[in-house]
Amino acid sequence: MNELLEKLRKYTFWSIDFLRKGDVNKFYNEIKFINENFQTPKAKILRKKGLNNILLHAVNTTKYYSYLKNNPSLSVEMFPVVHKDTIRDHYEDFYSSEYKDKQNIKVSTSGSTGTPFSIHHNKEKKQRNTADTLYFADNAGYKLGHKLLYIRFWGDQYKKGRLNKWTQNIMVHNVFNLKDEDIKELIEKLESDNSNINIIAYASAYETICQYLEKNNYGPIKANIHSAIAMSESLTEYAKVMTKKYFGVTPLSRYSNTENGIIAQQNYNNTGQFDINWASFYLEILNIDNDEPVSMGETGRIVVTDLFNYAVPMIRYDTGDLGSMSISNDSDAPVLVNVEGRKSDALYNTKGELISSSIAHQVCAYDNVKQYQLIQLDKQDYLFKLSVTNNFNLEDKLISKFKNFVGNDARIFIEYVNYIPLLSSGKRKRVVNEYKKA
Numbered sequence: 019m020n021e022l023l024e025k026l027r028k029y030t031f032w033s034i035d036f037l038r039k040g041d042v043n044k045f046y047n048e049i050k051f052i053n054e055n056f057q058t059p060k061a062k063i064l065r066k067k068g069l070n071n072i073l074l075h076a077v078n079t080t081k082y083y084s085y086l087k088n089n090p091s092l093s094v095e096m097f098p099v100v101h102k103d104t105i106r107d108h109y110e111d112f113y114s115s116e117y118k119d120k121q122n123i124k125v126s127t128s129g130s131t132g133t134p135f136s137i138h139h140n141k142e143k144k145q146r147n148t149a150d151t152l153y154f155a156d157n158a159g160y161k162l163g164h165k166l167l168y169i170r171f172w173g174d175q176y177k178k179g180r181l182n183k184w185t186q187n188i189m190v191h192n193v194f195n196l197k198d199e200d201i202k203e204l205i206e207k208l209e210s211d212n213s214n215i216n217i218i219a220y221a222s223a224y225e226t227i228c229q230y231l232e233k234n235n236y237g238p239i240k241a242n243i244h245s246a247i248a249m250s251e252s253l254t255e256y257a258k259v260m261t262k263k264y265f266g267v268t269p270l271s272r273y274s275n276t277e278n279g280i281i282a283q284q285n286y287n288n289t290g291q292f293d294i295n296w297a298s299f300y301l302e303i304l305n306i307d308n309d310e311p312v313s314m315g316e317t318g319r320i321v322v323t324d325l326f327n328y329a330v331p332m333i334r335y336d337t338g339d340l341g342s343m344s345i346s347n348d349s350d351a352p353v354l355v356n357v358e359g360r361k362s363d364a365l366y367n368t369k370g371e372l373i374s375s376s377i378a379h380q381v382c383a384y385d386n387v388k389q390y391q392l393i394q395l396d397k398q399d400y401l402f403k404l405s406v407t408n409n410f411n412l413e414d415k416l417i418s419k420f421k422n423f424v425g426n427d428a429r430i431f432i433e434y435v436n437y438i439p440l441l442s443s444g445k446r447k448r449v450v451n452e453y454k455k456a
Contacts, residue, residue: 020212023163056296068325099304099335143328169196172190214242219246219247219249220446228257228260247283292353298326317356339358377392384415396453401432417430
């Protein structure tokens with residue numbers, strides 16, 4: 019019966035798309051072709067066309083970019099790098115004159131970094147995002163019609179209508195409802211459901227669930243789990259190993275944001291790298307201190323040009339995240355080899371050098387640590403907030419280990435807390451930098 023309903027949902031979804039001119043299906047096929055045939059002449063032509071079209075549209079229909087209108091050799095490098103504040107402060111100047119009177123869709127970020135941000139998407143951009151989502155979910159093991167357990171903050175803008183929920187077979191779970199009794203109930207639901215199930219959740223949600231399962235001596239969950247995708251935060255090694263242990267699948271990290279969509283996602287061939295969504299975006303890695311490109315393998319700011327938001331063109335948009343690129347051995351396409359998270363929460367050692375914020379995840383190697391947060395207070399001062407069990411006695415060992423990363427002259431403090439609170443977005447910050455390097 020479940021298999022029949024899955025096929026019916028799939029048929030219903032594509033039938034509705036067909037009646038709406040089949041744009042999602044067309045986009046899906048194009049995304050698949052470009053991303054899987056990156057170096058072919060046709061894929062190069064399509065990528066170049068997408069970039070040229072959005073650049074020309076921006077200079078001809080927006081006030082902000084109009085000064086570049088009559089340039090005969092227009093290129094993306096001529097455009098300024100912009101930030102959330104730039105767009106917010108000059109929003110009407112970014113809004114395309116061709117789309118101001120159309121029925122566009124407003125999307126808003128949660129403001130987890132203290133900077134709430136809203137932007138409009140045109141109808142085609144929304145359809146492109148749907149196609150992107152289907153393509154990257156398929157790559158992880160999801161099939162349209164399968165049940166999707168979606169654990170996130172469910173604000174009003176994310177709520178779905180009954181038809182959408184039914185056709186997409188979504189089981190929503192609020193990330194704020196992950197107390198022990200909530201997780202117990204959720205596991206019972208999964209084990210009583212014989213559907214094909216896929217999971218999308220904040221990375222910290224996997225960790226919280228697995229800690230509960232480990233604490234209560236669970237064995238592997240008796241459910242038909244096909245895939246697990248982690249979003250919005252970086253996965254710890256603990257979460258990766260334990261998700262595989264309890265759910266039988268290796269979780270993949272997805273790099274995305276509300277204002278743009280899915281920018282990149284890890285694959286099963288090499289889970290350390292992120293396949294970039296070159297079909298829908300143009301990516302650059304720029305120097306942390308200026309707008310010059312960095313060398314391959316060097317960490318810099320991730321800057322995105324959205325090829326399909328014609329309502330409010332986002333060209334050379336600084337995502338606020340850090341990362342680096344290399345060339346994939348599988349496809350010869352540039353890939354992200356790491357995504358460090360927010361530039362504003364990057365860590366520096368006592369010499370003032372940028373270091374990977376992923377060092378904070380090393381705390382997972384210590385038994386009896388339930389939750390943690392690493393805060394850089396000053397050039398040489400670091401604070402670990404730890405929620406631990408009563409028999410944690412590895413404080414000296416932890417301090418010694420982290421001095422190896424940040425410097426032997428570092429002052430590392432420990433503060434014990436009952437709980438590391440979630441942000442308003444439902445995410446949990448593991449790294450905070452209160453010392454800003456000049």
